Amino acid sequence: MNNQDLKAFADAWHDGMLVAVIAMAAIAIIIFLLYHLKVSLQKSQKEKHDYVNTFEIKRYKLVFVFLGLAAGFLINMYGRDEIAWPGIAFYVRIFFGISGATMIIYISSLVLDYYYPTIVNRKLRRLRFAPRTSSTGGKMKLLSEDEEDVHLNEGMQAEESIFSIDYDVWVDQKTNEIKIEKYQGHLISLQCNNCGFYTMRVKQEEIIEKNEDGTPKEILKHYQCAYCKNVRATQFNVNRKEIEDYKHIKPKPKSSSKNIELVKIDVRSNTGSKKSFEFGTVDEAKKFLDEFDFGRIG
Ligand SMILES: [Zn+2]
Secondary structure, eight states: OOHHHHHHHHHHHHHHHHHHHHHHHHHHHHHHHHHHHHHHHOSSHHHHHHHHHHHHHHHHHHHHHHHHHHHHHHHTTTTTTTOOTTSHHHHHHHHHHHHHHHHHHHHHHHIIIIIHHHHHHHHHHHHHHSOOBOTTSOBOEEEOOOTTEEBOOTTGGGSSSOOOEEEEEEEOTTTOOEEEEEEEGGGSOBOOTTTOSSOEEEEEEEEEEEOTTSOEEEEEEEEEETTTOOEEEEEEEEOOOOHHHHTTSOOOOOOOOTTOOOEEEEEEOTTSOEEEEEESSHHHHHHHHHTOOHHHHO
């Protein structure tokens, strides 16, 4: 090829890369916007919760795949006048483009898999525990069921692989209207005691005790952390109340602490020293305050 042909090739290459950068970035933005549009189109907070829980991390990963590709093509626009085919620099640049794209896609997927669930969890808790409104427009309260109780779907009970369900029972105390929201326990990520990430999920559940009529009484949930592979098993009672049963329960207004993530207590002494304490539940904080002695710890 003569110089003129090489120049034409370099121009075509750079124009092609520019189109690719714009296209990839546009696709990334479209996926991001469509995802958020879909979230806003979900009617209830429960539906929003399930949608975010299922799709947010998946969609963000896809966004970063296209951003990574955009960066890869962008790198291949570097040195328009200096780097030309068939020089070695041309291939080195392609190599850097591929490496750059791979690195962005890889690192973003690590962040989204391990660090980001903490942020999603906060969002999910907000959606799950935000006060619901009854059909008459009244404010509903969340009934606090025993934390150790789970439910099973009928039919599911006979199967080998069971996955239990958490019931959130919302009640309008004026009209006694009941709203039950079912959450698939194995799809909810919990915080790992070992690494602190919200990457602990149920791997398997097994029935360990049955009632006389053969229905499950107690189950054992086996959890595993996706990050550090730490495992734990927790026993749960199987609650046999059906949706109908909740309609006959007189709602007991309990101060639900289910939606509390953290209780922080700052204690200041009159000499100006200060201590902060953090608790997972209100009860722990109460117990702490009952036994509190600033002189002893300060
Ligand atoms: Zn872990």
